[in-house]
Amino acid sequence: MEKQEKYLDGLTIRFAGDSGDGMQLSGTQFSNTSGAMGNYVNTFPDYPAEIRAPEGTLYGVSAYQIQIATKEISTFGAFIDVLVAMNASSLKVSLPKLSKGAVIIANESGFGAKNLKLAEYETNPLEDGSLSDFEVHSVPIVETMKEVCADLEMSPKFIERTKNLFALGIVYALYSRDSEHTIKWLNEKFGKKPVVLDANLRALKKGMEYTAVNDEFTTIYKVEKSEVEPGFYRNITGNEAAALGLVIAANRANMHLFLGSYPITPATEILHFISGYKKHGVKHLQAEDEIAGLTSAIGASFGGYLAATTTSGPGLSLKVEAMGLACILELPLVIIDVQRAGPSTGIPTKPEQTDLLMAMYGRHGDAPIPIVAATDAADCFNMTIEAARIALKYMTPVILLTDGYIAQGTNAFKVPHIEDIPEMSPTFATDPETYQSYKRDPETLARMWAVPGTQGLEHRIGGLEKEDITGNVSSDSENHQLMTNLRQAKVDGIAKDIPLLQVHGEQSGDLLILGWGGTYGAIKDAWNDLRCDGKVVSRAHLKYLNPFPANIEEVLNNFDRVLIPELNMGDLKMMIQGKFLKRIIGLNRVDGLPLQTNVVYNKVVELLESKEG
Amino acid sequence: MKNVLDSVLEEKHQGSFEFTAKDLKSGADVRWCAGCGDFSVLAQVQRIMPTLGIAKENIAVISGIGCSSRFPYYMDTYGMHTLHGRALAIASGLKIARPELSVWVATGDGDCMSIGGNHFIHAARRNVNMNVLMFNNGIYSLTKGQYSPLSLKGQITKSSPLGVLDDPFNASALALGAGSSFVARSYDKDAKLMKVVLERAARHNGFAFVEIYSNCVIFNDGAYDGYTTKENRFDNTVNLEHGMPLVFGKDLEKGIKLDGFRPTVVSLTDGKHSKDDLLIHDEADTTLAAILADMTYNPTVPQPMGVFHAVDRTPYDQRTTEQLEHYAIQPGAGDMNALLKGNDSWEIK
Ligand SMILES: Cc1ncc(C[n+]2csc(CCOP(=O)(O)OP(=O)(O)O)c2C)c(N)n1
Ligand code: SF4
Ligand SMILES: [Mg+2]
Numbered sequence: 016m017e018k019q020e021k022y023l024d025g026l027t028i029r030f031a032g033d034s035g036d037g038m039q040l041s042g043t044q045f046s047n048t049s050g051a052m053g054n055y056v057n058t059f060p061d062y063p064a065e066i067r068a069p070e071g072t073l074y075g076v077s078a079y080q081i082q083i084a085t086k087e088i089s090t091f092g093a094f095i096d097v098l099v100a101m102n103a104s105s106l107k108v109s110l111p112k113l114s115k116g117a118v119i120i121a122n123e124s125g126f127g128a129k130n131l132k133l134a135e136y137e138t139n140p141l142e143d144g145s146l147s148d149f150e151v152h153s154v155p156i157v158e159t160m161k162e163v164c165a166d167l168e169m170s171p172k173f174i175e176r177t178k179n180l181f182a183l184g185i186v187y188a189l190y191s192r193d194s195e196h197t198i199k200w201l202n203e204k205f206g207k208k209p210v211v212l213d214a215n216l217r218a219l220k221k222g223m224e225y226t227a228v229n230d231e232f233t234t235i236y237k238v239e240k241s242e243v244e245p246g247f248y249r250n251i252t253g254n255e256a257a258a259l260g261l262v263i264a265a266n267r268a269n270m271h272l273f274l275g276s277y278p279i280t281p282a283t284e285i286l287h288f289i290s291g292y293k294k295h296g297v298k299h300l301q302a303e304d305e306i307a308g309l310t311s312a313i314g315a316s317f318g319g320y321l322a323a324t325t326t327s328g329p330g331l332s333l334k335v336e337a338m339g340l341a342c343i344l345e346l347p348l349v350i351i352d353v354q355r356a357g358p359s360t361g362i363p364t365k366p367e368q369t370d371l372l373m374a375m376y377g378r379h380g381d382a383p384i385p386i387v388a389a390t391d392a393a394d395c396f397n398m399t400i401e402a403a404r405i406a407l408k409y410m411t412p413v414i415l416l417t418d419g420y421i422a423q424g425t426n427a428f429k430v431p432h433i434e435d436i437p438e439m440s441p442t443f444a445t446d447p448e449t450y451q452s453y454k455r456d457p458e459t460l461a462r463m464w465a466v467p468g469t470q471g472l473e474h475r476i477g478g479l480e481k482e483d484i485t486g487n488v489s490s491d492s493e494n495h496q497l498m499t500n501l502r503q504a505k506v507d508g509i510a511k512d513i514p515l516l517q518v519h520g521e522q523s524g525d526l527l528i529l530g531w532g533g534t535y536g537a538i539k540d541a542w543n544d545l546r547c548d549g550k551v552v553s554r555a556h557l558k559y560l561n562p563f564p565a566n567i568e569e570v571l572n573n574f575d576r577v578l579i580p581e582l583n584m585g586d587l588k589m590m591i592q593g594k595f596l597k598r599i600i601g602l603n604r605v606d607g608l609p610l611q612t613n614v615v616y617n618k619v620v621e622l623l624e625s626k627e628g
Numbered sequence: 629m630k631n632v633l634d635s636v637l638e639e640k641h642q643g644s645f646e647f648t649a650k651d652l653k654s655g656a657d658v659r660w661c662a663g664c665g666d667f668s669v670l671a672q673v674q675r676i677m678p679t680l681g682i683a684k685e686n687i688a689v690i691s692g693i694g695c696s697s698r699f700p701y702y703m704d705t706y707g708m709h710t711l712h713g714r715a716l717a718i719a720s721g722l723k724i725a726r727p728e729l730s731v732w733v734a735t736g737d738g739d740c741m742s743i744g745g746n747h748f749i750h751a752a753r754r755n756v757n758m759n760v761l762m763f764n765n766g767i768y769s770l771t772k773g774q775y776s777p778l779s780l781k782g783q784i785t786k787s788s789p790l791g792v793l794d795d796p797f798n799a800s801a802l803a804l805g806a807g808s809s810f811v812a813r814s815y816d817k818d819a820k821l822m823k824v825v826l827e828r829a830a831r832h833n834g835f836a837f838v839e840i841y842s843n844c845v846i847f848n849d850g851a852y853d854g855y856t857t858k859e860n861r862f863d864n865t866v867n868l869e870h871g872m873p874l875v876f877g878k879d880l881e882k883g884i885k886l887d888g889f890r891p892t893v894v895s896l897t898d899g900k901h902s903k904d905d906l907l908i909h910d911e912a913d914t915t916l917a918a919i920l921a922d923m924t925y926n927p928t929v930p931q932p933m934g935v936f937h938a939v940d941r942t943p944y945d946q947r948t949t950e951q952l953e954h955y956a957i958q959p960g961a962g963d964m965n966a967l968l969k970g971n972d973s974w975e976i977k
Contacts, residue, residue, distance in 0.1 A: 043972075051974030200972060249973035259968065266964050269629045273725050294955040295962055298948055300724055303750040307717035310710070310747075314690070314721025317708055318729070319633040322721070340711050430973060433964040438629070443636045467706035467722075467729050468637045470644055470685045475654065475700050477709030478693070487656070488701060 019234045025054070025084025026238065027092025028186065030179075031109050032101025032125070033070050034063060034077045037179035041099070042079025044183060046250055048196045049083040050427050053240035056083050056250065057536065059091040059424040059609070064364055071125075071133040073104045085239045089391065089536030091424060093612055097190075099182045101125045103134035118150045120185055122178060124157040152231055156181045156222075163221050164214050173211070177218035184222020191237045194219060247430040253395035253422040254281070257351055257415070258288030260399025261323050262295055264349075267400070268407055268439040270321040274299040275311035277330060280363040281419035282353035285325040305330035309337040309350065316346040317476075319443060319466035321403060323349040327419075328357045328370055335377050338412060340478050342382040342502065345453075345462045347406035347413075347441075349399065354418040356607055365607035366420035368532055371586035374414045375561055381499050383506040385409070386560040388416040388532035393428040395421060398558060400436065407441040408512070409505055410461040416560070418582070420609040421533040447471030452486030460505035507562050516564040520546065520553035523573035526622060529599075530580055531557040531587050534610040538580060541615035552619050560587070563594075571597050578602055578622060580615050600627070643683035649674040651684065654704040665816030665842030666696050666763055672822045673732075673761075674703070680830050682730045690719040692744060694736035694770045696763035696842070713744030716751040716760065720944075723756050727945040730830070731758040737778040738768045741797050745777075752806035752835050757943035759829045759836045764799065765844035766851045773847035785847070799839045800936055801921035804914070809834035811917065811937040815841035817856045821867065821933060828935055834943045855931050868920070868934035873906035876930050883907075884929060891919060891929050911938040 028045060030038040039060055046056045061078040068075025082092035094114035100106040102125030113119075126141055140146055141153045156178045164174045180201075187194055197219060205212035226232050251259075265272035276286040276299065289299050298315070302308040305326050312322035326334065331352045341348050354370045356362035374386050385405050389398040395417050402413040444450045444465040452474045453462050465472035474486060482489035483497055518527070519542065530538040535556050542554040555570060557563065571577055571591070579588045580602035588599045602618045604610060621627075652674040660666050677687060687705040691697035693712035700707030706729075710718050715733050723731045740748050740762045751760075767785060768774045774787035778799060782791040803811045810832040814825040822840070829836035841852040855864045866876040866884060874884035875896070883906040885894045894901040910916055917937035923929045942950075960966050 047972055047974065051976075053976055196974065203971070243976045245976050247969055247973050247975050249970045251970070262967065263964060269632050271631065271633060271725070273721065275721055292967070293951060294958045294960065295964075295967060296952055296956060298724060298952065300721065302717065303746050306714060307720070307747055307750070310714045310717040311721030311724070313710075314708075314718040314723070315725035316721075317688075317706075317718070318722045318725040319636075320725045322725075336711055337714065344708075430969050433968065441632055443632060445636055445639065466633065466636065467688045467726060468686055470642070470683075473685060473705050473707075475703075475707040475709065477700070477707075478711060479709060 018232065020237060021234050022237050022239060024086065024238070025082065025088065026096040026190065026236070027080065027082045027094060028097040028099070029078055029080040029095045029109055030099045030182070031076055031078040031105035032179070033075055034067060035070070036077070036101045037176065038077050038079050038101070041179045041183045042081055043250070044197045044200065045186065045192070046081045046083070046425065048187070048192050049081070049238070050248055050250060051196045052193055053243050054083040054085065054238055055088050055241050055243070055427070056081060057088055057091045057424070057426045058250065059420065062364065071102055071104055071130050073108055073134060076105045076108050078105065078109070083238055085241045087241070089539045090609070090612055097186060099186060101178065101182070103130040103136055103140070106140060107134045107136065113149060115148060116150065118189070119146065119152065120182060121151060121153045122157070122182065123153045123155045154185065154225065159221060159225070160218055163217050167210055167214055169210055169214060174214060177214050180215050180218035181222040184219040185226050187219070188223040188226035189232060189236060191235055194223065244429065248427045249430060250425040251392055251396070251428040252284065252425050253389065253392040253417050254284035254353070255288050256392055256396035256428060257325070257399045257417065258285045258292070260396040261289065261349065261403070262292055262297060263396075263433070263436060264400045264403035264439070265321045266433065267436050268321055268403065268441050270441065272297045273312060273315035273320040273322045274325065275302050275308040275315070275322070276325045277302050277305045277308045279305070279327045279330045281355055281422050282325050282327045282330070282351065284422070285351065305333040306337060309334040309341070312348055313337060313341055313344065313346060316348055317467070321347070321349070321407065323351065325351040325353070327353045327355045329360065331370055331373060338384060339378040339380060339382045341412040342378070342384055343478055343480070344476050345410045347410055349402045349406055349415065350412055351399065351415045351417065353422045354416060356605065362607050364419060366418040366533065366582060366609055367605055368416070368418060368534070368582040368586065369605065370416060371560065371583065372589070374416060375590065381503065383503050383561065385411060385413045385506055385509055385562070386416060387413065388558055388560060389421060390532065390535035390556060390558060392421050392424055392426045396428065404439050405509060407439055408461065409459050409509060410464060411506065416532055418533040443469065444472060445469055451484050452476060453481050454484050455501070460501060460508060510562040510565045513559045513564060515566045516555050516557065516570050518553050518555045518570055521551065522553070524551065524553060525575050526552045526619065527570070527574035527577045528552060528554040528580065528615065528619065529557065529577050530554070531560060534580060534582065537610035537612045538615055540612045541619070544612070544616055545619055550619065550623055552623065557587070560590070568595050571595055576600060576622065578618065580604070580610055580618070582610060644685060645681065645683050647678050647684045649678060652677055652704050654702055656701045658702050659698060660695060661846055663845040664695070665765065665844070666699070668816040668819060668822065669761060669763065669840055669842065670699065670702055672819060672826055676823055676827050676830065680730070686728060687730045687732065688722060689732045689734060690715045690722065691734040692736065692739035694739045694768070695844070696736040697734055697739060699734035713739055713742070714747065715739065716744060716747040719758050720751050720754070720756045723758050724945045724948050727757070727949055733758055733760045735760065735762050736769070737762060737764040737766060737799070738776040741777045741799060741802070749802070749806035752803055752808040752837065754944035755807065755809050755834045755941050757834050757945050760838065762799065762837065762839050763842045764839050765842045765848055767844055767848035769844045769847050798921055798924050800924065801918065803837040804917050804921055804937060808837045808937070809939050809941045810836035810935070811921070812837070812935045813839045813841070813933050815852060815856045815933065816843055818861070825934060828938070832938060834941055864930050865933045866930040868909045868932050868936065870909055870911045870935070873903045873908050875903065875906065886919070889919060891923055891926070893929055911935055
């Protein structure tokens with residue numbers, strides 16, 4: 016039977032199964048292939064909280080969701096158009112998010128009596144008619160693969176493991192994905208294990224054939240290429256991007272890099288990546304706790320390194336005292352906080368933006384520290400470099416806020432050439448005639464930086480208040496006022512050195528949506544939808560939280576009403592209200608999810624109708 | 629472009645090796661109370677440093693918080709007065725980054741063994757190459773006299789008016805248990821011993837822990853008099869010397885003999901024992917080190933002073949350097965473009 020061809024603007028696909036089913040691999044390959052074919056992609060892995068949850072259970076489902084599109088998209092998709100379900104539980108947990116008429120590719124052998132029981136199904140949903148709203152394809156993947164691999168010296172258990180590639184083959188053919196990228200990748204990955212390679216290649220091919228020859232599939236879909244800027248691309252998680260950012264920042268500053276860190280979800284991968292960069296000269300210490308993570312970095316910074324620490328909420332709490340020390344020492348440091356749901360252990364794997372006020376005010380004494388935030392996975396790279404630039408130029412610790420969503424989700428990263436990333440030029444003092452430890456650059460107010468090993472510049476720094484210029488210990492009252500003012504003025508002065516806040520849409524009017532950090536994608540997609548639907552609303556997004564961009568007050572005053580959607584109970588809202596005495600409408604969600612596009616959309620529609628505020 | 633740190637360090641390479649104890653005085657007023665034991669540590673440190681063959685600019689002194697932790701302010705070296713308990717973690721970061729530096733840590737008994745206990749055991753375990761001087765005055769002095777983890781059971785302090793209920797740490801046993809490759813003890817009133825111990829610590833390639841009994845004249849005066857005064861030290865301390873029998877007493881008329889694993893005092897003049905019966909000190913013997921540490925709170929034997937234990941073990945900072953050197957010659961080392969591109973990229977033409 017001739018199949019029809021149909022063009023789609025884009026689609027959201029979810030691969031779901033057990034931890035051991037290889038769903039992350041299928042998802043990564045689908046997104047990388049789509050990226051390579053010139054589509055916009057955005058992904059999010061959804062791991063179970065348990066390390067090896069019992070097979071087939073509802074709480075053990077591991078999934079990977081991808082949105083691909085011809086036009087630019089910034090989220091992994093609110094509703095699922097295609098579900099690959101390896102077992103009954105993965106179908107059940109995904110059902111509430113399926114769009115009407117969604118395609119379900121179900122692995123038949125994952126719906127046996129045991130699986131149904133684990134998923135708490137009385138009857139088989141593939142057979143009982145309960146999925147009549149959807150296009151269901153129940154596929155005997157495992158049986159087919161056993162036949163296909165009968166001649167290979169492979170145990171049935173290993174043959175079964177190829178089912179993720181079979182499923183990938185089905186959707187590749189159905190959505191006209193080019194298998195070349197994955198074949199190349201498989202060859203590289205399994206080159207040394209010819210039998211495994213052979214089985215996986217057969218699975219991919221058989222899956223594609225399955226779609227081609229099977230009359231159930233009446234239509235083949237295509238997603239047209241986007242107008243993507245030419246160049247090299249890769250999918251990158253925010254954590255990998257941050258790790259890369261640290262190495263590249265050190266390279267552009269011609270400095271050595273040190274990371275002191277203690278493992279914590281969802282920040283740990285930064286430590287993993289950094290520890291794998293040994294051949295690039297990176298030093299790291301897996302410290303005994305988060306305090307030592309930061310304090311060892313302070314030691315390395317004193318020694319003239321670009322030093323960093325990485326953590327999440329509970330760890331940030333432990334670092335608070337040492338952040339105050341770094342502030343008064345005026346040593347450069349990058350502190351990356353991958354925010355997660357709190358308080359306490361909270362929901363470690365879920366994103367929030369609930370550390371903003373702690374980053375801003377969570378220290379004793381007046382201890383201003385610059386704060387920047389990344390908007391998406393790839394932006395973690397830019398903002399890590401930016402944090403390092405500010406730290407080195409102004410001799411200050413800088414906090415970079417990301418979150419569990421952008422840290423673990425991916426989007427396409429346009430690979431820059433190293434020479435295209437601006438150089439930084441930190442300088443160390445060398446002249447004993449002019450050196451004084453708290454003498455400042457008149458422009459930046461950064462103090463002079465002298466490193467141990469420099470002859471004649473021996474000096475002491477520490478947590479006790481220091482006399483202006485000389486750096487001698489001082490408890491003089493006027494001096495303390497002066498030093499407090501200087502530390503504040505130095506941070507405030509960074510406003511001159513960062514981009515202005517850009518408004519998208521009308522530059523003034525009734526309603527502005529103001530976001531910050533990792534909610535960028537959801538707000539942007541919601542705003543695009545609103546504009547398409549003819550709504551008059553503008554948007555702006557903050558990446559600099561301390562100091563704010565120089566024009567922020569002007570932007571705020573250009574709008575009658577300002578809506579701040581954020582994943583907390585009103586942190587930025589409070590900062591803005593407090594600083595600018597402007598009443599803000601909050602859209603505050605702490606539901607463990609990344610901000611949802613439709614939540615923003617609906618709130619704006621409601622506001623436009625009600626004139627509330 | 630050359631690494632900025634490397635070029636600054638190369639530029640100033642001649643190094644100031646010719647300096648004296650006086651050159652190590654920072655000029656800041658030393659604010660310890662008259663008679664404070666910490667003065668003697670400062671004096672000996674300033675005396676030995678010029679003799680170590682280390683350029684003055686390559687010395688860094690890091691401290692925590694406490695009376696004793698004011699130490700770096702009095703030294704004309706690179707220095708950092710940090711947070712209560714965190715000196716060892718900061719010093720570890722500095723040493724790992726800059727293994728060529730001579731890193732010294734000044735810390736109190738509270739700073740090191742209470743709030744900083746976690747950093748202490750891990751720095752010892754990792755064998756970060758630095759010299760840790762723990763000023764043990766058996767009290768929290770800066771905060772005006774509360775008991776510390778090294779105060780004795782029953783001790784009356786501001787926060788234990790009816791006597792301390794907990795047992796103290798045995799500092800040297802704790803250090804040994806944590807894997808410290810060098811463990812020693814000295815005290816404020818014996819300048820000669822202190823000098824020897826500090827020199828040994830400075831020359832040790834690895835984590836060197838020195839417990840120093842230092843008298844706080846204000847909040848715990850006389851705490852160590854039973855061992856440290858001229859009248860008492862001969863009978864109540866025994867100076868350890870590698871390869872030598874443990875003898876003590878004004879005329880070296882007594883010795884320590886092992887009875888099983890139990891050290892006992894024997895007389896060398898009553899005709900029953902000779903030096904040949906005595907315990908011979910071996911700094912490399914871990915079992916012996918544990919026995920010596922255990923003598924600390926044993927009232928039937930004198931307190932060991934000097935180097936309990938010293939073994940060679942590659943320090944963590946050196947291992948870090950060696951690992952990087954090994955990887956620096958691997959294919960692709962330093963290739964930032966390859967790193968940026970990763971191993972699963974695609975090209976849009
Ligand atoms: C986080 C923190 N907690 C408590 C203190 C108060 N504090 C300062 S020094 C000190 C104890 C000092 O005792 P020790 O380390 O033995 O030093 P000493 O003064 O006896 O030399 C305490 C509790 C502090 N500075 N910081
Ligand atoms: S209070 Fe005690 S420890 Fe502190 S300076 Fe005075 S004598 Fe020394
Ligand atoms: Mg003390």
